[in-house]
Amino acid sequence: MRAEEQAALLDNWFEAQKRMWDKWVRALTVDGAGDGGNGEEADGRDPLKPWNDLAAQAMRAWVDAAAPLAQTAGDAFALGSKRVADMFEIWSRAWRTGGGDPDWSSAASAYADQIAALLLGLRSWDDTRTPHGARSFIDLYWDWWEGTIGRLIESPSVGHTRELNHAVAEAAQAWGEFRRAATDYGVVVAGGWTEAWAEFVGALPDHPPGSIRDLLRLWGTTADQVLTRLFASQRYSEVQGAVLNAAMRYRLAERKVVDLYLRTTHVPSRTELDEANRAIHELRRELRALRKEVRR
């Protein structure tokens, strides 16, 4: 395929992506009557129009009914997705013009900052302790849970299922804490990947790859450096430890529930097997000690 044909192919692909995102963003501003929120008429010949209308209505219902923070987060998410498409267009244009124009190093940094600011409401990726953005978005769900079903589950039980109910409530709480810790972990790791991408794009002008393998090698080296730096940070170590510990607490809570349930069946539980194995182990130690004595 000739270079002009390849360039035309790339142009068409990016134009298609840009059009798709334009439609999604416009769909979010279209009300139920089909008029464009910015005065433009909706395209009656657009086969996606019924789907766009439905998506817009659903988004409107979801966002309108949510707290202001959720509305902001929803709008920010849509805007952030458009930024992704813009970024890819900048990148491809720069690639095709030989990297000289535009300044994609700055564009890469701006993109990373935009994602941090728009999607997560953070000033920087280090600022993950603040209760903003995605974490608050997810906390909305857990606040609802804890105010309704969660509260019901945690209230004292009566009757012969009392112990089981209590164990289930503890397991549900442990699960919630694990999901929150996992989200915190995911945010930090996502920050690492975004920073790796920004550094990679920023490194391209100084290390222009001669082939796809060179490109991949540069990406791998950059990603490893950035991620290793992230992994060596206190913040990463803390969130990793937190998600691990939360997972173990959930595991213990889950085991209590399973142990209680298995008591009603003929199946031995892990706890019972551990007790049996411990007794066997103690006996083996005694036997080994006796053997040593006899040999002496």
Add this chain to the structure above:
Amino acid sequence: MIDPVQTVEDLVELNRQALKATEVLGSIRDGDITVGVSETEEVWRDGKTVLYRFKPLVEKPQKIPVMIVYALVNRPYMVDLQADRSLARNLLEAGVDLYLIDWGYPSPNDRWTTLDDYVNGYIDDCVDVLRERHGIDKVNMLGICQGGTFSLCYSALHPEKIKNLITMVAPVDFHAGEGLLNLWAQHMDVDLMVDALGNVPGEFLNFGFLMLRPFQMNVAKYVDFLDMVDDEDKVMNFLRMEKWIFDSPDQAGEAYRQFMKDFYLGNKLVKGEVELGGKRIDLKNVKMPVLNIYAEQDHLVPPPCSIALKDHVGTKDYTARSFPVGHIGMYVSGKVQRSLPPAIAEWLAERDSE
């Protein structure tokens, strides 16, 4: 900049390599990936722990045998991975009479096995087997990685049974280097993990090792594999390493608990605060000759963690040797295999008399 025409040619080549890889891998069965090339015989067993003797390759091996104590974390056939990269084979050819403890694969049955069981139980039993078989009072010990740490503990507790001690890429001062594993361990609740899981899964430890170089170990390695597909030997070497990397036994719960809390987190070995079987370990009791080998580019056991041994043992016959390789390179680097085994054999031969 990337030339579109060159890119297309590269993609064509990549496709060819991918097809060739599919063809090559399709013709290999998992059973074809043989490891542990040297002949061995089982001389003792207790539960899952087995003591093997390597068949000598010289007519008169050295008088005092060497027992390899490997780590619990991976499988010991790394020392005998393939014919041209076998520490065991090279030691045998250099005249060493060689044994190896295989810890096996802990099951939930082994959840309560402690470090005391490993060191004062299994290792001590194996040492007594060697002493009885060869009619000697003392044996030589070669401890590798965590096995080196165990060997030090054993030698400190039973110095009367060890003639010469060799430690290889063994962590001694766990806080000396800036290893990622050390940092990560500080935020893990080890007690919670062992209480919840019992035995700690090998996959969990493997994940940690792979994350030390995330892109290289999880992506780049496999892309580079495509460059090897035309060379059958290289393909088999790669597959052997893959087999070993992902052949990770679970860690017996109580042994893991104490190792992490006392050694990794508490760094109690160099403080003289580790207790096994009610006895405190004092490294000053290690008075037999010591050869300490470490890897200069070791990212799993940073060199300072091994080098620190010199300041803590009581021996007057201390030798350190280093090689410009990583942790795994110590076993599989061709260059190291040419010089390391003869160096070990020579060091032992100088101290072979009773």
